[in-house]
Amino acid sequence: MTSPTTFPASGSASGTRSSAQLIRAEAPVVAHNYHPLPVVVARAEGTWVEDVEGRRYLDMLAGYSALNFGHRHPAIVEAAHRQLDEVTLTSRAFHNDRLAGFAERLAELTGLDMVLPMNTGAEAVESAVKVARKWAYEVKGVAPGRATVVVADGNFHGRTTTIVSFSTDEAARAGFGPFTPGFRAVPYNDLAALEAAVDETTAAVLIEPIQGEAGVVIPDEGYLTGVRELTRRLGCLFIADEIQSGLGRTGRTLAVDHESVVPDVLLLGKALGGGIVPVSAVVAHRDVLSVLRPGDHGSTFGGNPLSAAVGSAVLDLLATGEFQRRAAELGDVLDRGLAALTGTGVIAYRARGLWAGVDIDPAIGTGRQISERLLAEGVLVKDTHGSTLRLAPPLTITEEELHTALEALRKVLA
Template identity: 65%
Template sequence: MKASSKSSAELIAAAEARSAHNYHPLPVVIASARGAWMTDVEGRRYLDFLAGYSALNFGHGHPRLIAEARAQLSRLTLTSRAFHHEHFAAFCTELAELCGMEMVLPMNTGAEAVETAVKTARKWGYRVKGVPRDRAKIIVAGDNFHGRTTTIISFSTDEDARRDHGPYTPGFEIVPYGDLAALEAAVDEHTVAVLLEPIQGEAGVLVPPAGYLPGVRELTRARNVLFMADEIQSGLGRTGRTFACEHEDVVPDVYILGKALGGGVVPVSAVVSSAEVLGVHRPGEHGSTFGGNPLACAVGLEVIAMLREGEYQQRAAELGEHLHSSLAVLTGGGAVTGVRGRGLWAGVDIDPSHGTGADLSRELMKRGVLVKDTHGSTIRIAPPLVISKEDLDWGLEQFRAVLAG
């Protein structure tokens, strides 16, 4: 039985006619989903190997998260920050404790959280470090992806994101990712922060060299510079730890969180740091109507409770080891030229002779597996952390079959 009165083709045609073409989605129309599986409007099932770029770490429609959302929907959804609500203090307290920090500034989307971190670092630089007004500098890494707002694309090296959006926001210096010497050379008396992804997601799930993150931590501490870790994709269980930074025993000054914090139910993001750093904000200087709303906090509190149990981190670690050992077998056979990642997160480089990443994504869709390409020849694999080993193996078998041609 059809889940919709219109076919996928009709719905796709209507979307292409009426929506701006800022995305190039696969030609599938999802009608429902549970766990790691999605169903389209014609009733065809697909295994989700993308998990909403880690927004769906806990899968589709997790019963605990849906129950919290439903309960809150019947009571209170929005107050704005003009008033307090009963979940706000608990959300900030629990998230701060999960991060080993003191304060939380809730927002909605990942890009908003990055913008908030940028503003916070500059304000901290002027009010605490004593950098001359309007001279603050933030150092970022090449091939980064922190969002697509005007400020954020100003320090992107992705020309598709940057082109025709200038003039660009000043105050940023780009250095190669993983190059500690280049980073050290870039730090000067006006530097207020280093903003990095502990693992670069959009760039192809790039893991930095061993010792890089500890080196960044040591350098920033020595030079009185904030280390801001964008864990929007890498955090909250994806890599087998609560935060990707934990793999090298690094604690940044600032965590930037999003995606999975909303449990795949509502957009929730946050900047988490010390009282010294987030204490620079005063009423009226920064805010969000929906940031920290009752529905978001209720769902976010349940996400935090689930993470405290450790089950999802353990699943990501164990299934991630299986994922990477299975993918490693594919290298050297001609089709796969490289595999990277941590936990249930992998970037797989495809030899161009076997097609583009987009080509392979379409072929996998025909076999009932949904992934997405990046940078032309790389496939990202990031299933929900609730996926079973049997389903993971089935998806990998479809991947091997497509590569075999």
């Protein structure tokens, strides 16, 4: 496989060590909290990456949607370079000249009012839980210490102690208790179960509009509308975690846009940092975020000038609508390609825009084994939950590159 990308000459970060040597060197000094595929990326541009030996790979994962705009998108890189020459960090002890514009643009894009800037996706989720609880006590009138949040089975919102407390994935929880109380889990895509779980203590319903880690699980049409109606009627907040599904991935700016739903609280991350810096945000109605007062919550790096400049460049790209259109149009190509593979190694798949969960026949191999075979063909993907692959290429991918990836999948399944 060849790519049209010409990479610059390699720097000295890896010295003269080979991929195998670098992988072995990590083992004694890097915590083993991941099981990466055996590829050592040294350079990247657009939809392609290159290892230290110069082998090129088509990236069909895009950093779990953190690289929606591809590796080193020139407009985002330029914005980062420009800001690096000015100021990178002030902390929120002082104002900076980039935060207001970033927050104004993000509020306008989402149809909401206020922004709480953070860094990682998990920080955004933790922040939203705190805000929802405080809103429940100050606005809804829930008795102190009694607020609850309803979540969905199969959720993935991060890996902090509080978040794994309401995970239903035992692998995420084992060995990390005692767990934070105050959460109730109900089946995903089940409005009746959700309504039964909401009571006078409920501060919020927190869901992913599409469950990513679970295998790109897409709810029935009308589910998100139902969640919006139910939370409004029963007097609690609707928090939509769009950290993976948002910012063009599904063919719309947000996954909730497919049902024209506006949640009370929206969580963004990953692609908001353009693949350069970690940027996340809690975006909400004014009456929700206004419960925070100085000293209630904070982040040294949240809203720093560099992240605000990069985030603003991302919002510039989204404002054109080009990436949403590409995800929708090429999503049809992806859908047709996966449909053609169904019954010949693919048991089932779920796709929306340029995002798909592909269930592989276990008789052919585990998701990890198929990922390794695709690696040998020059295509990078990631498995989840046994024999399911996740496909989430950069939204800059071409139709030809998409066909290349689908052909590689057909080859390894055969």
